[in-house]
Amino acid sequence: MAFNPDNYGLRLFVRYLVLCLIALIFIFPLVFMINSSFKPDSQLLADTSSLRAFLPVGDISLNNYFGAFRRAPVGLFVLNSVLVTGATVLLSLLICSMAAFSFAFLRWKGRDVVLSIVIATLIIPFETIAIPLLLLVSKLPWIGLDGLHWGWLNTYRVQIIPWIADGLTIFLFVQYFKGLPGELIEASRVEGASWWQVYYRVVMPLSGPVLATAAILKFLVMYNQYLWPLIVVQQENYRPVMVGLGYFFQLNVAWGEVMAYLTLITVPVLIFYLFLQRAFIASIASTGVKG
Amino acid sequence: MASKLTLSNRTGWTFALPGFALIVTFIVLPFFFAIALSLTNQRLLSPNATQFVGLENYRQLLGLGVVTLEPERDDAGNVVRNEAGEIQYPRLREITRSEAYPQYRGMREWFRWQSGENVMVVIASDVVFMKALVNTFLFVLVVAPVQGGLALMLALLINQKLRGINIFRTIYFMPVVVSIVVVSLLWRFIYDGQNGLLNSILQGLTFGLFQPVDWLGNPSTALPAVMAMSIWQAVGFHMVIWLAGLQMISPTLYEAAAIEGASKWQTFRYVTWPGLRNTAVLVLVVITMQGFALFAQIDVMTNGGPLDSTQTLVFQAVERGYGKQDISGGSTISVILFAIVLAISLTQRWLTRER
Numbered sequence: 001m002a003f004n005p006d007n008y009g010l011r012l013f014v015r016y017l018v019l020c021l022i023a024l025i026f027i028f029p030l031v032f033m034i035n036s037s038f039k040p041d042s043q044l045l046a047d048t049s050s051l052r053a054f055l056p057v058g059d060i061s062l063n064n065y066f067g068a069f070r071r072a073p074v075g076l077f078v079l080n081s082v083l084v085t086g087a088t089v090l091l092s093l094l095i096c097s098m099a100a101f102s103f104a105f106l107r108w109k110g111r112d113v114v115l116s117i118v119i120a121t122l123i124i125p126f127e128t129i130a131i132p133l134l135l136l137v138s139k140l141p142w143i144g145l146d147g148l149h150w151g152w153l154n155t156y157r158v159q160i161i162p163w164i165a166d167g168l169t170i171f172l173f174v175q176y177f178k179g180l181p182g183e184l185i186e187a188s189r190v191e192g193a194s195w196w197q198v199y200y201r202v203v204m205p206l207s208g209p210v211l212a213t214a215a216i217l218k219f220l221v222m223y224n225q226y227l228w229p230l231i232v233v234q235q236e237n238y239r240p241v242m243v244g245l246g247y248f249f250q251l252n253v254a255w256g257e258v259m260a261y262l263t264l265i266t267v268p269v270l271i272f273y274l275f276l277q278r279a280f281i282a283s284i285a286s287t288g289v290k291g
Numbered sequence: 292m293a294s295k296l297t298l299s300n301r302t303g304w305t306f307a308l309p310g311f312a313l314i315v316t317f318i319v320l321p322f323f324f325a326i327a328l329s330l331t332n333q334r335l336l337s338p339n340a341t342q343f344v345g346l347e348n349y350r351q352l353l354g355l356g357v358v359t360l361e362p363e364r365d366d367a368g369n370v371v372r373n374e375a376g377e378i379q380y381p382r383l384r385e386i387t388r389s390e391a392y393p394q395y396r397g398m399r400e401w402f403r404w405q406s407g408e409n410v411m412v413v414i415a416s417d418v419v420f421m422k423a424l425v426n427t428f429l430f431v432l433v434v435a436p437v438q439g440g441l442a443l444m445l446a447l448l449i450n451q452k453l454r455g456i457n458i459f460r461t462i463y464f465m466p467v468v469v470s471i472v473v474v475s476l477l478w479r480f481i482y483d484g485q486n487g488l489l490n491s492i493l494q495g496l497t498f499g500l501f502q503p504v505d506w507l508g509n510p511s512t513a514l515p516a517v518m519a520m521s522i523w524q525a526v527g528f529h530m531v532i533w534l535a536g537l538q539m540i541s542p543t544l545y546e547a548a549a550i551e552g553a554s555k556w557q558t559f560r561y562v563t564w565p566g567l568r569n570t571a572v573l574v575l576v577v578i579t580m581q582g583f584a585l586f587a588q589i590d591v592m593t594n595g596g597p598l599d600s601t602q603t604l605v606f607q608a609v610e611r612g613y614g615k616q617d618i619s620g621g622s623t624i625s626v627i628l629f630a631i632v633l634a635i636s637l638t639q640r641w642l643t644r645e646r
Contacts, residue, residue, distance in 0.1 A: 026523070032477065048491060
């Protein structure tokens with residue numbers, strides 16, 4: 001086959017054209033969301049019948065953002081989400097990596113049974129346990145500074161504690177730890193390090209990639225939580241961002257404010273993603289390697 | 292290696308216990324709870340004591356019957372017809388309320404079809420549940436192959452060596468990091484019946500010939516609309532999993548295929564696809580599990596409507612367990628859901644096992 005520069009150029013052009021058209025399909029709702037958040041309601045709705053829906057044209061202002069803050073305690077919802085997400089991610093990294101450390105490096109009675117129970121939970125979708133879990137957390141005790149309470153509904157803990165440990169996170173850590181050089185751990189043990197020291201002085205400093213993966217996966221799950229907080233949090237004080245959205249659908253819906261709120265809660269995640277896109281994609285890919 | 296062989300029971304348990312205890316409390320225990328509760332009449336808040344009811348909840352959900360309605364006949368034995376010439380049938384409630392058929396008591400019509408002069412009516416104890424069951428299966432049956440296939444095509448597209456290909460990968464994956472709640476709300480604008488973006492685009496493409504459709508308000512288009520949006524949202528996720536699988540295939544196999552003069556299709560058929568076997572199983576299992584968990588899209592976009600055309604199992608479980616505080620009813624649906632998911636993932640693994 002002779003090399004034909006014109007043909008080659010044309011084929012390259014077609015390839016990029018296809019890639020760009022597909023990209024448009026994935027990006028247009030987000031472009032619509034961001035542009036609409038700057039438009040007054042009447043224009044927002046009228047614009048959807050033309051390409052103006054995707055352009056920042058017409059009567060552009062930040063009024064919807066001010067309106068959204070007036071309509072709902074947006075700051076509170078964001079704070080709740082950040083708190084719940086942050087706490088769960090940190091606790092999950094600690095507790096799941098500890099468990100995985102034990103499964104990967106220590107030999108103890110019952111280990112294999114415990115590990116297989118943990119792995120077996122991978123096939124239980126959360127949605128199938130949500131309702132019985134709701135009953136369970138409504139009756140659990142809690143010891144606070146002011147004594148003993150019954151019931152976890154309408155709290156931060158009900159949004160955090162059930163989500164700390166999960167089979168997938170532990171599994172990812174176990175897989176990673178098994179790939180670490182065993183001699184290193186042996187050497188530190190021979191030098192007299194305790195298992196705790198091996199954990200936080202030797203293994204953890206080597207675990208950057210898997211910590212990033214586990215953190216990103218947990219972050220996505222937690223920040224985007226919807227079903228669980230919907231059923232366990234009725235008071236606005238503890239509502240996270242996705243459930244807080246319901247606030248905008250009481251009485252008359254101001255679509256511009258809805259778009260402003262959606263933009264506010266989505267764009268930070270998108271920016272975070274764009275900066276760390278390699279890590280995000282690697283973390284999803286690593287869930288697939290278990291095969 | 293010495294210490295590796297020494298038992299360290301106490302340290303081992305100490306490290307593993309917090310995580311294991313949390314998993315037992317919040318995953319394993321509720322799972323067995325669900326089974327136990329499905330055999331009772333437990334409610335979230337109730338003054339009455341909980342009672343064991345056996346399989347009553349399952350009977351309430353799964354009860355099905357087929358009844359044949361024969362045409363009404365006059366004294367001479369001729370079929371009675373109304374003014375329009377339509378055959379007259381006895382009313383269904385003469386059967387479902389009759390003492391003669393205790394097994395059909397309280398059941399309601401799900402659907403019917405004509406069979407000669409007779410009409411066959413399928414009746415169910417819980418028609419909404421049956422619709423939810425069928426919709427959920429339909430959703431998975433359509434979304435699994437379409438989403439999996441499109442994701443593979445995108446992965447092959449992205450796997451090319453082109454300048455700037457990472458930019459496209461980043462964009463295709465973008466909807467995955469956006470909450471499904473946000474995405475569902477945005478797609479309500481796209482599907483809107485009056486000046487929705489989809490209607491506008493279709494009208495533009497057909498120079499105004501296209502008649503606007505209220506995609507989410509029409510029982511025949513609502514579920515397909517939810518399917519399309521769900522495929523769009525998560526296709527990037529599966530693209531990345533396929534990509535990981537593609538990159539595990541040894542380049543030497545492709546070189547060998549090129550030397551043998553294999554066509555593009557032959558290379559795919561005999562090199563790429565066999566190498567993706569495990570990935571294919573994983574993608575199918577994950578999509579199936581995600582599909583059976585369908586909830587947020589329904590809650591945000593349709594609330595199960597119109598006319599129950601988008602009811603799903605999880606939506607029903609939540610509506611009963613939380614909305615109506617009927618914990619046992621919700622748990623029963625959850626158990627049925629889990630049994631289905633388990634059966635399907637085992638079947639998928641078995642069908643695609645290494646031979």
